[in-house]
Amino acid sequence: MTEAKRYDKVAERLRENEIRPAELLSEQEAAFARDVERLHQRSAEFVEVDCPACGSALRKNAFEKYGFTFLRCGSCATLYMSPRPSEEVMADYYRNSENYAYWAKHIFPASEDIRREKIHKPWLARVVAYCDQYCIERGTMVEIGPGFGTFSSLAIEQKVFKRVVAIEPTPELAEACRRRGMVVFEKRVEDLCNEVADADVVVAFEVIEHLFEPSRLLSSLYAVLRPGGLLVLSCPNGEGFDVAVLGPGSKAVDAEHVNLFNPASLGVLVRSCGFEVLEVNTPGRLDAEFVHDAIVKDEYNVSGQPFLQRVLVDEWERLGGDFQQFLAEHQLSSHMWLVARKQDQP
Numbered sequence: 001m002t003e004a005k006r007y008d009k010v011a012e013r014l015r016e017n018e019i020r021p022a023e024l025l026s027e028q029e030a031a032f033a034r035d036v037e038r039l040h041q042r043s044a045e046f047v048e049v050d051c052p053a054c055g056s057a058l059r060k061n062a063f064e065k066y067g068f069t070f071l072r073c074g075s076c077a078t079l080y081m082s083p084r085p086s087e088e089v090m091a092d093y094y095r096n097s098e099n100y101a102y103w104a105k106h107i108f109p110a111s112e113d114i115r116r117e118k119i120h121k122p123w124l125a126r127v128v129a130y131c132d133q134y135c136i137e138r139g140t141m142v143e144i145g146p147g148f149g150t151f152s153s154l155a156i157e158q159k160v161f162k163r164v165v166a167i168e169p170t171p172e173l174a175e176a177c178r179r180r181g182m183v184v185f186e187k188r189v190e191d192l193c194n195e196v197a198d199a200d201v202v203v204a205f206e207v208i209e210h211l212f213e214p215s216r217l218l219s220s221l222y223a224v225l226r227p228g229g230l231l232v233l234s235c236p237n238g239e240g241f242d243v244a245v246l247g248p249g250s251k252a253v254d255a256e257h258v259n260l261f262n263p264a265s266l267g268v269l270v271r272s273c274g275f276e277v278l279e280v281n282t283p284g285r286l287d288a289e290f291v292h293d294a295i296v297k298d299e300y301n302v303s304g305q306p307f308l309q310r311v312l313v314d315e316w317e318r319l320g321g322d323f324q325q326f327l328a329e330h331q332l333s334s335h336m337w338l339v340a341r342k343q344d345q346p
């Protein structure tokens, strides 16, 4: 068992309300609804795409959510939005997002202490364990899309890397990172012009699912890393438990999540961009709780499924935690991590 995996076993149980305080959700949801409305106003600029993981044009309709259509690739099972907002529409969305401004101003500050302890500390321990396991020097670490900057500021505090660089295109979030004394490039990594090179480690948490053309991000990360450097990605798993059960009712299915890869399909994409995939795992901790909540709130009807009723409701306190642990250990959770190494030749 690797260091990182051993860490999972002792990870504390996480409750959704701790990281998304209920009293702040209604305003955030209203801001998000206005963002989605602005996206729809530009639907004439939406573009049809083939599978963002394997390029296949084979697909079936999966479902609709917020008025967007999601397809499932007939070759690699990636779920993806098509038609989707063009790259320009997406860039405008993130620049002017009321939702992100609200997160930066209210939700991140209110939940940061718990996020730092229960999410970012375990993430950092996991990244450090990967560096040690794969013999990667802890020189320069680059974080793509650091958001509020909690992970990178923790990495700076703990002095686990010699240098930490953040790349964040959303102005409010870049400013939040700068206030913490971080080196920030306020642009998308795809738009960098050699400002960052020879990084030992690049991390991108919950970024790749948002991108119009994820292979371009990976090519940019290839350029930022030194040969042999480590790439660490996290994103939703479109084949994970809560997506499989709730479908469009899953929080992973979102107007912003245009790519919902799975462990195999993300590997295909990453390999095609010049990386050797070292491992993929699903250390998620919230699937069971998401489905539990959906049942309790009558958003999901579990009648006719006595097993789910028993595990996720009737005996929730006794079984919920172990059930989630089982999902996490067997690549069945909806939150996944991929670790890869840059090869010499793309």
Ligand SMILES: [Zn+2]
Pocket: 051, 052, 053, 054, 055, 056, 073, 074, 075, 076, 077, 078, 265
């Ligand atoms: Zn595919």
